Amino acid sequence: MSLQAILIDVDGTITDPLHSSMDPQMLWCRLEELLMAKKHISRKSANARILSCGDCETHCLSEFLDELDIAQEDYFAAICRYLKNKIVIPDDTKRFLEFVKREKIALYTATTNPRFVTLAKLAAGGVAANHLGCEYFTGYYSGCFFRDREGKFSPRFYPDILKHGNFSPDRVMMIGDEPHRDMLPACRAGIKYGINIDRTRKEPFIEKNGGYFINSMDVLHDFIRNIN
Numbered sequence: 001m002s003l004q005a006i007l008i009d010v011d012g013t014i015t016d017p018l019h020s021s022m023d024p025q026m027l028w029c030r031l032e033e034l035l036m037a038k039k040h041i042s043r044k045s046a047n048a049r050i051l052s053c054g055d056c057e058t059h060c061l062s063e064f065l066d067e068l069d070i071a072q073e074d075y076f077a078a079i080c081r082y083l084k085n086k087i088v089i090p091d092d093t094k095r096f097l098e099f100v101k102r103e104k105i106a107l108y109t110a111t112t113n114p115r116f117v118t119l120a121k122l123a124a125g126g127v128a129a130n131h132l133g134c135e136y137f138t139g140y141y142s143g144c145f146f147r148d149r150e151g152k153f154s155p156r157f158y159p160d161i162l163k164h165g166n167f168s169p170d171r172v173m174m175i176g177d178e179p180h181r182d183m184l185p186a187c188r189a190g191i192k193y194g195i196n197i198d199r200t201r202k203e204p205f206i207e208k209n210g211g212y213f214i215n216s217m218d219v220l221h222d223f224i225r226n227i228n
């Protein structure tokens with residue numbers, strides 16, 4: 001039975017974790033700085049204005065931009081500038097994105113990163129052009145997509161994706177780099193193909209604990225062709 005959808009984590013899976021050291025406040029700081037410059041206000045006032053827009057734990061800050069009178073393009077560019085030398089999308093990911101597109105399999109993110117931030121990371125890594133979308137992805141599932149405070153760590157995350165996408169779990173693959181956040185909860189939700197990638201592993205492919213451990217996305221081309 002052919003694959004209906006591939007879900008993929010962003011940090012450490014699409015991107016190379018060795019080159020991704022990031023200030024956890026970077027999204028907030030970029031927005032603060034844009035507001036300070038545009039409105040000629042202090043950091044403290046900028047901070048208060050952002051906080052007044054809504055719940056930052058269940059919303060992406062990009063959802064507040066209209067209210068803050070900041071252009072989407074400006075916030076996106078500020079994030080991209082920050083990420084430019086911090087994000088690397090390795091060649092095996094780039095080959096995999098092309099492969100999935102050629103095979104016409106729907107690809108979705110399954111990540112803590114909201115859509116806007118995912119697109120900024122893809123743009124910084126050279127595979128997306130702007131905040132409007134990316135040719136390789138059909139959709140973007142994130143914590144704030146479901147307005148779930150626990151985000152990706154919610155036990156509802158994978159079941160919610162399956163339900164929203166109307167996916168048959170036995171025709172879905174989840175690829176991630178942290179088994180306890182990606183492969184295992186996905187498999188618990190019934191997803192048939194749980195993949196864990198660790199690019200430092202020696203063995204290219206091992207089947208273990210109901211999941212598959214790989215050291216490069218390249219390994220998946222044949223694996224997926226055999227499923228399909």
Ligand SMILES: [Mg+2]
Nearest residue numbers: 009011012177
């Ligand atoms: Mg990850």
